[in-house]
Amino acid sequence: MTEPTPTDAAGRSGPAISDRTFDAVLFDMDGTLVDSTPAVERSWAIWSIEYGMTRSALEAGHGQPASQLVRSLVADHQVDEAMLRIAELELADVHDITILPGAAELLSTMPADRVAIVTSATRALATARIAAAGLTAPAVVVTFDDVSNGKPDPEPFLIGAARLGVDPARCLVVEDAPAGIAAGRAAGCMTLAVTTTSTREELDADLVVDRLTEVSIVRGADGYSLLVG
Incomplete structure (x- = not known):
């Protein structure tokens, strides 16, 4: 069976996104890093x-x-x-919470000071779910308790970028939900969507994949980039 080709919101071939670079990655939690x-x-x-x-x-x-x-x-x-x-x-209820395929590998690819989790969950719930999944959390975790306006407002991702000391325009947002993709776009970030909880048609991202195992992050002279496949 042939694997689906990663595409962006306009249906363009995914690998074209590889010529864009970023300095940090802002991961959503539920449906992106962990299956809750x-x-x-x-x-x-x-x-x-x-x-x-x-x-x-x-x-x-x-x-x-x-x-x-x-x-x-x-x-x-x-x-x-x-x-x-x-x-x-x-x-x-934090039973049955697991790390999604490829999530831990992608998270660990980036240096510790260039990655954050930006979630709509409260601090207490994020801590509980991260622990239940056995995921190692980065130093920067932005939760609903840290913001005045949640997704789809860009504030959560703007805070995440600020805490990493990185321009939002040089950040990659990884999300599974339309509200999260909208927030990432509004923040000026590059967006990668995974279809764990939404359809491709619902995800208006720069690149859409079915699993994070389909992409990797590589370092180059001008920053980091996505490698598809």
Whole structure:
């Protein structure tokens, strides 16, 4: 069976992106580095039953911080209680969380001071999921607790770049969700999307792959670049 050819949002052949260079990589966490989907679905399934929400309403907010999704779904007087409840459910369920194929290898390719995790999860939840997956976290981890505006706003990635001391235009964002790709683009970053939780058609990235094993990072005279295949 022939493997699908990596493409960008316009359908161009993926390897053309190799002539672009970057100095740092900003990784999303859930769906990009770790597979937390079963735990996430269990937690939100319980929450949705308790608050009378449909699955489609939850899916529309994929990639956004939980608090933003909750605020969009419940009445104002329920927000605080509803956010506490989903936080409680997610922190209690970190079972079945694993590192996604190629994620650890890609993460370890970059020097420690040139890589960050930028997640919509809270600090407590990010710490719990990273530990549950057995992933070694970089020194810079930007969580929802660090920002005023979550994805698709560019603020999370702008903070990640700033903490690494790198121009956002010289950063590669690795994401699985449309909201994350939109945030990366708005921050001026180069974008790589992986189809772990979204379709190719939903991911308006510079390059779209099915697995991170399809790409590697190589160092050159002008910085780092992606090698496809």
